[in-house]
Amino acid sequence: NAGVTQTPKFRVLKTGQSMTLLCAQDMNHEYMYWYRQDPGMGLRLIHYSVGEGTTAKGEVPDGYNVSRLKKQNFLLGLESAAPSQTSVYFCASSFGRRETQYFGPGTRLLVL
Amino acid sequence: AQTVTQSQPEMSVQEAETVTLSCTYDTSESDYYLFWYKQPPSRQMILVIRQEAYKQQNATENRFSVNFQKAAKSFSLKISDSQLGDAAMYFCAYRSQPEAQKLVFGQGTRLTINP
Numbered sequence: 001n002a003g004v005t006q007t008p009k010f011r012v013l014k015t016g017q018s019m020t021l022l023c024a025q026d027m028n029h030e031y032m033y034w035y036r037q038d039p040g041m042g043l044r045l046i047h048y049s050v051g052e053g054t055t056a057k058g059e060v061p062d063g064y065n066v067s068r069l070k071k072q073n074f075l076l077g078l079e080s081a082a083p084s085q086t087s088v089y090f091c092a093s094s095f096g097r098r099e100t101q102y103f104g105p106g107t108r109l110l111v112l
Numbered sequence: 113a114q115t116v117t118q119s120q121p122e123m124s125v126q127e128a129e130t131v132t133l134s135c136t137y138d139t140s141e142s143d144y145y146l147f148w149y150k151q152p153p154s155r156q157m158i159l160v161i162r163q164e165a166y167k168q169q170n171a172t173e174n175r176f177s178v179n180f181q182k183a184a185k186s187f188s189l190k191i192s193d194s195q196l197g198d199a200a201m202y203f204c205a206y207r208s209q210p211e212a213q214k215l216v217f218g219q220g221t222r223l224t225i226n227p
Contacts, residue, residue, distance in 0.1 A: 031213060042116070042203050042217025043157075050213070058214065090157060097212040098145075103157035 004104035012110045013081045021076040023091030031094045032074035036087040081111045114139045118218035125194045133189045133221050135204030143209040146187045151201040199225045
């Protein structure tokens with residue numbers, strides 16, 4: 001039982017490049033979430049999913065897209081990376097919206 | 113919108129002593145959950161303790177306990193018998209019941225344990 005895993009652990013992008021972050025969970029959780037963490041701040045919700053094939057916007061969704069084609073995977077895409085998207089990205093999952101969220105180890109993204 | 117404030121950017125404590133981390137929040141709701149998460153240098157977010165707002169009894173988990181003051185909207189974390197492994201960033205988080213999918217985090221408190 002690996003819990004929540006994230007790929008890659010670290011990535012450097014140039015402005016305007018695109019990339020996809022992968023989150024996988026093996027706990028059969030319905031809900032999955034993407035957060036970003038900036039220096040001196042707590043985590044902020046980007047997008048979330050309440051089940052396979054569904055997605056919804058969180059607090060800071062602009063510049064990101066997500067997809068949940070399989071229950072166990074939640075993808076976060078950056079179509080045209082900007083320096084303001086330099087951050088640490090965390091994925092989380094939970095059984096239901098009122099259940100405890102379990103976090104992955106994070107992906108550090110640097111946009112130059 | 114709900115907000116969570118951690119007024120102590122950094123705290124330090126001697127090993128084996130007790131330390132209290134502060135958290136206040138702002139909400140108009142009566143039913144919600146509060147959490148403390150630990151983030152060690154590995155960056156992994158680890159749930160330390162949770163408190164349901166409808167419960168008057170303060171939650172405890174081994175050396176970790178909270179002081180939940182609902183009227184004052186205060187939710188502090190007490191760590192007893194501090195250990196070197198407790199060194200980390202600690203985040204307070206709020207979750208409402210109507211928007212239970214959304215966690216609102218404070219800015220974090222960096223805790224240093226002095227040997």
